[in-house]
Amino acid sequence: MNPTDLGYLVQFAFLIGALLFAMGLHLMNSPASARNGNRLSAIGMTIAVISELVFVANSSPGIGNWAIIIGGLVVGGAAGLRLARTVAMTAMPQLVSLFNAMGGGAAALLAIDDFVRLSGQRTPEGALASLDGWLILFIVVDVVVGSVTFTGSLIATAKLMGRLKGQPIILPGGRFLSAVALIVSISCSIVLVLAGAGLFNYDTEILNALLIAALVGALIFGVTMVLPIGGADMPVVISMLNAFTGTAVAMAGFVVGNVILIVAGALVGASGAILTKLMADAMNRSIANILVGGFGVAEGSQAAMTSEGGTIREVSVDDAAIQLAYASKVVIVPGYGLAVAQAQHGVRELADLLEARGIDVSYAIHPVAGRMPGHMNVLLAEANVPYPQLKEMDDINPEFERTDVALVIGANDVTNPAARTDRSSPIFGMPILDVDHARSIIVMKRSMGRGYAGVDNPLYVNPKTGMYFADAKQGLANLIAAVKAQ
């Protein structure tokens, strides 16, 4: 076919692909239709990729080019399939983070190649053949954002996998290095854009060296930005890196002149931005504050550790079982500790048992209950908890007043009433689950250790609260046995 006509046809196929992406995301507005939405999106992707392959085939590239394309697809596809089939649901955050790294990395690579091509093309007088400040702007933004995403996401993945400490890692001079890397990267980028606009006339080598400096600066900044961020801040970091990847992909779309990349990148960027905002709000912290890092190690929180000196009431497993078995409404508050103990199935078993006794059971999910947005919901869905029982914070909070027993398992800071009342508390203002409004509270906890924020939890000395000290998995097994005996 005539290459121009085929080009139009491929553009049209891309439009359909972009439409299917948007429709697929729209269907994600309910768990009932979400699976079809994802499939619709996958069909859009297939259409786009096949169209591109047809377009490429029409220009009859060499065997080596086919080897690159087909070889890359086979290797990448196999790796993706293997990762997706074997990953445990608790490990979703690191997988998503790894995919962020790949998307950001691929987008940066495209722009680097375009740049090298451009910087070498010269007029007979030795000036850049195509003076184009805009194009260079998109290229450098793509390279810088894509590279920050690449190393930042890899560090986040390593932290989530436990290869690196989850706690904030503060390198001596880390913030200084971070600032220098960012400044170098941005200033080289600005010089490149001005050179692209024709303000300076540099040799190809100098232009390439400037790009390498911007690239290396961005790669270093990605590392130093994520290293000092603590494990519980990961939902914010992952969301933000997701938004970065979207931006990098959209920039790549500007660079290579491909509209579907622009649309897809914009959709992902919007999604990442919304989630970042939701997560930061759920922790009542600004994004800048999280990036500066080190919540648990900040000096302020040490000073605030003043215990109110109340006494703790311990409950036995039988007392806890009686309270639960004769309640009419129970709300379970799962925290990340539950997932760490792999006790999701135990929770569901206990809930089934209580429901069989005619008790109304629901789950109160705080937005940052897991290591990424919505993580706890996936973990509970995996344990066969029906999704209508999973309640968001704003929906469940008014219901605590009518709740007989709130069962808190492996959650701490998100239930801390000091966030509502104590102005001096480091977590003051953070939206919490109002478990203290329930008629009675059972807290299942391994020990009296403090939560991530290192703050005392007045909930534990509340006279309505009974502490049940046990590992989540073992404790639930005992509780199930005791409820059965009732």
Added chain:
Amino acid sequence: MNVGTLINDLTVFVLAILLGFEVISRVPATLHTPLMSGTNSIHGIILVGAIALGAAADNPLTGAIAFIAVVFAGTNVVGGYWVTDRMLQMFKRRPVPKADKSAE
């Protein structure tokens, strides 16, 4: 990049961001993890650019860059859609029939 193309591309970009905000703000918190992994697969569309680069590669450096980009983007696309589907099939309104009986 001529001004016309620039304006066209910027228009598409801005409208797509607005569409994204509109559509995504309706996704319930329960589905935020699948949403994120789903959008992850969508940014795998960079694969289209990587394939084009692979076809245009005329020197070893570009070839190597293109190959890595295709591998990254391919992993991203295939893994992203597959794992999102795996997650979404777990979301059920009612437990599986067996669990349902034991609950009654």
